[in-house]
Amino acid sequence: MSKIPAYYLLLLATLLWGGNFVIGKAVATSLPPFTFAFLRWIIALCIFLPIVWKSLKHDLPVILSHWKIVIILAFTGVAAYNTLVYYGVHYTTSINASLMNMLTPIFIYIFSFLFLKETLNRYQVIGTLISFVGVLVILSNGHLTSIFHLSFNKGDFIVMIAVILWSIYSLLIKQFSTKLPGKTTFFVSICLGTFILFPFFLYEQFVTTNTIVWSGLSLFAIFYTGIFASIIAFLAWNTGIIKYGANRAGIYLNFIPVFASIFALLFLKESLVWTQLVGGLFVILGVFVTGQKKEKRM
Secondary structure, three states: OOOOOHHHHHHHHHHHHHHHHHHHHHOOOOOOHHHHHHHHHHHHHHHHHHHHHHHHHHHHHHHHHOHHHHHHHHHHHHHHHHHHHHHHOOOOOHHHHHHHHOOHHHHHHHHHHHHHOOOOOHHHHHHHHHHHHHHHHHHHOOOHHHHHHOOOOHHHHHHHHHHHHHHHHHHHHHHOOOOOOHHHHHHHHHHHHHHHHHHHHHHHHHOOOOOOOOOHHHHHHHHHHHHHHHHHHHHHHHHHHHHHOHHHHHHHHHHHHHHHHHHHHHHOOOOOOHHHHHHHHHHHHHHHHHOOOOOOOO
16 A cells, blocks of 8 residues: 555545445444444454464564554544444434534644644645535535534534544554554554453443344445455555645545445435535545645645
8 A cells, every 4th residue: 555645545545434334324223333343343353364464473562662552543543433433323413423523634633733733734724624615515415504503412422522533543643653563553453442342342232232133234234344444444544644644634534425425325225416416526626625735834
């Protein structure tokens, strides 16, 4: 992935995560959130182990020397983010959850300024605003005034916490890119994240009534998220952040609802409306503007 341009990697990650949202919706009644998250990372762990096995022994001392950071990466990126999103949508609407997810670039900007002393150029600000308008068009079905009538509940705050944790994860990946080996660090974070999720998986399966309903779709969902939405998407995203920077990469997350809409049209037989087309064009334009370079800083 090191030879692939950053914008291709970021697009690939959001494409796969867009599919993840649609699949998560399709199996919401058959795969409980903690169980789904735990099983996807078990698959990722098994698939990824042979890839990093040879380098694991060599890289382990470096990883252990930064064990606190690795634990934070495991908690924020592996154990918490998707699990909290899966859990949050049980209490809130998909519109509210998507709006919370759009705050990711804003939190990345804030944390970058506070902890990494990074500044923004005017293209990043303008591109963010353009892309933000595009996502609002998609989520509001063209009635932007409906955004001001949304109600917020427990689920919204759960998703908000997930967004904050994902922003922290993205910044740490960028900050420690030259100190930690990428693939083996990701593998160790998968191990730790799976360990964190394990007691919640046991509780959900043996204490609550939220058991798994096995089917071809649920099996496909576990393997898709375990391989494509976990290994490939995370490696693409992490590499893209290192190349592009957390600030500029964060705006690409607004592609997720665009790709999710396309997949919903193809696989869930939902109808395509003009707002999805117009909003998607705004998102693409915003990403393009954000990627422009300018020496003068704001």
